[in-house]
Amino acid sequence: MHQRTRAILHIDLDAFYASIEQRDQPEYRGKPVIVGGSPNRRGVVATASYEARKYGVHSAMPSRTAYRLCPQAIFLPARFEVYRAVSQQIMAIFRKPTALVEPLSLDEAYLDVTDTAPHLDEAARLASEIKRQIWDQTHLTASAGISYCKFLAKIASDAHKPDGLTVISQDDASAFLGALPIEKFFGVGKVTAAKLRELGIQTGGDLKQLGEERLRDLFGKQGGQLYQYACGVDDRPVEPVRERKSVGKEVTLERDIRDPREMERILENLALQVERRLAELGIAGRTLTLKVRWSSFELVTRAASRAQGFQSAQDMLPVLRTLLAGLVDGKRAVRLLGVMVSGLLSPDELLHVRQFVAPSLWEEERV
Ligand code: DCP
Numbered sequence: 221m222h223q224r225t226r227a228i229l230h231i232d233l234d235a236f237y238a239s240i241e242q243r244d245q246p247e248y249r250g251k252p253v254i255v256g257g258s259p260n261r262r263g264v265v266a267t268a269s270y271e272a273r274k275y276g277v278h279s280a281m282p283s284r285t286a287y288r289l290c291p292q293a294i295f296l297p298a299r300f301e302v303y304r305a306v307s308q309q310i311m312a313i314f315r316k317p318t319a320l321v322e323p324l325s326l327d328e329a330y331l332d333v334t335d336t337a338p339h340l341d342e343a344a345r346l347a348s349e350i351k352r353q354i355w356d357q358t359h360l361t362a363s364a365g366i367s368y369c370k371f372l373a374k375i376a377s378d379a380h381k382p383d384g385l386t387v388i389s390q391d392d393a394s395a396f397l398g399a400l401p402i403e404k405f406f407g408v409g410k411v412t413a414a415k416l417r418e419l420g421i422q423t424g425g426d427l428k429q430l431g432e433e434r435l436r437d438l439f440g441k442q443g444g445q446l447y448q449y450a451c452g453v454d455d456r457p458v459e460p461v462r463e464r465k466s467v468g469k470e471v472t473l474e475r476d477i478r479d480p481r482e483m484e485r486i487l488e489n490l491a492l493q494v495e496r497r498l499a500e501l502g503i504a505g506r507t508l509t510l511k512v513r514w515s516s517f518e519l520v521t522r523a524a525s526r527a528q529g530f531q532s533a534q535d536m537l538p539v540l541r542t543l544l545a546g547l548v549d550g551k552r553a554v555r556l557l558g559v560m561v562s563g564l565l566s567p568d569e570l571l572h573v574r575q576f577v578a579p580s581l582w583e584e585e586r587v
C-alpha cells in the first residue's frame with residue numbers, strides 16, 4: 221500500500237525553565253541562570269540558561285559541579301506550577317492547527333500537520349507561525365524541526381537552537397543522517413554508543429555501512445530499528461492520546477555490580493529523576509516498583525504500595541532500600557536497575573489523600 225508522505229513538526233522550547241525565570245525576573249536576563257537543586261545540598265541541575273551553558277553546565281549535572289564551573293550563576297529552585305501553566309498555553313497553541321499533537325514533556329511535542337500543510341515548505345511556514353504565537357502569548361522562544369518523520373523532525377529542532385527553524389526534506393535526509401553522531405540516534409543510550417564506538421562506528425553513515433544484519437546480530441530488534449533510522453525510515457505515527465500509566469526511570473549499568481551500596485546510590489539517582497518527572501506532571505503514585513535485571517538477564521520486580529502515595533525521592537528511598545535488601549545476596553551481579561511509580565494520583569486526589577488518609581505501613585507485593 222502506498223503511504224502518503226507526512227509533514228511532522230517537532231517543537232521544543234529553549235532552555236525552558238531558565239527562560240521562564242529570565243522572563244519573569246528581568247534582572248536575570250543575559251545572565252547565567254541555573255534552575256534546580258541547591259549546590260549546598262545534593263541537588264541536580266534541571267536546566268541552565270544559554271549563558272550558563274557556555275561554562276559547560278547542563279541538565280542532570282550535580283548542582284555542586286555546576287557551581288564549580290560557574291560560581292557567579294544565579295541558582296533558582298524550580299517553580300513547577302508556573303512551568304505547567306506555560307505548558308498548557310503552548311499545548312493549546314499546538315492543538316489549533318491539528319488534533320494530532322503528541323506531547324513528550326512540558327515543553328515539547330510532535331505535531332502531524334499533513335492535513336493542514338502537506339508540503340514541507342508549507343509546514344515550515346506553519347511552524348514559524350506557531351513560534352510567533354508562542355512568542356506573542358508567552359514571551360518565550362522555541363525551536364522547530366520540520367520533516368517527513370518523527371525522528372528527523374526532532375533532530376531538526378535540535379539543529380539550530382535557540383530560536384531555530386530547520387527543515388530536513390527527503391532529499392537532505394541522507395546527507396544529514398550520514399554526518400549525524402550515533403549518540404543523536406533515537407534509542408542509542410550510553411551503553412549502545414560505547415559498544416558502537418568500540419567498533420569504530422561514529423556516525424549515521426557508519427551505521428548504514430555496517431548493515432542491517434550486523435546491527436541485528438549486535439543489538440537484536442533495536443539494531444534493526446537503528447538501521448531503519450540510519451536510512452531515514454521512521455513510520456512511527458504521532459500518537460495524540462497517551463494515557464500515562466506510570467512514571468519510571470531505569471539504567472543499564474556500564475558494568476555489572478554486586479555492591480549493594482553502589483546499587484543504593486544508583487537508586488537514589490533514579491528516584492530523583494522520577495521525583496522530577498512527577499513534580500513536572502504534578503502527580504504522585506500509590507505503587508513503587510523496583511526493577512532489577514541480573515547479569516543473567518533474568519528480570520525481577522518488587523513493589524510496595526501505600527495510601528498516601530510516593531512523590532519525592534525521600535518517600536521512595538527507604539522503601540527501595542528494603543525492597544533491594546530482599547533481593548540482593550551479594551553473589552549475583554546486577555545489570556540494570558529501575559524505579560517506577562504507578563497507580564497515579566491527580567493533584568486533587570493527592571491533596572485528598574494527604575489530608576485525609578493517615579500514613580499507613582506499606583505492604584510488599586510481588587508483581
Ligand atoms: N529537565 C530537567 N532535567 C533534565 C532535563 C530536562 O528537569 N535532565 C527540565 C528542565 C528543562 C525542561 O525539562 O527546562 C525541558 O527539557 P529540554 O530537554 O527541552 O531542555 P531545555 O528546554 O531546558 O533546553 P533546550 O533549549 O536544549 O531544549
Ligand code: MG
Pocket residue numbers: 232233234235236327328
Ligand atoms: Mg526544551
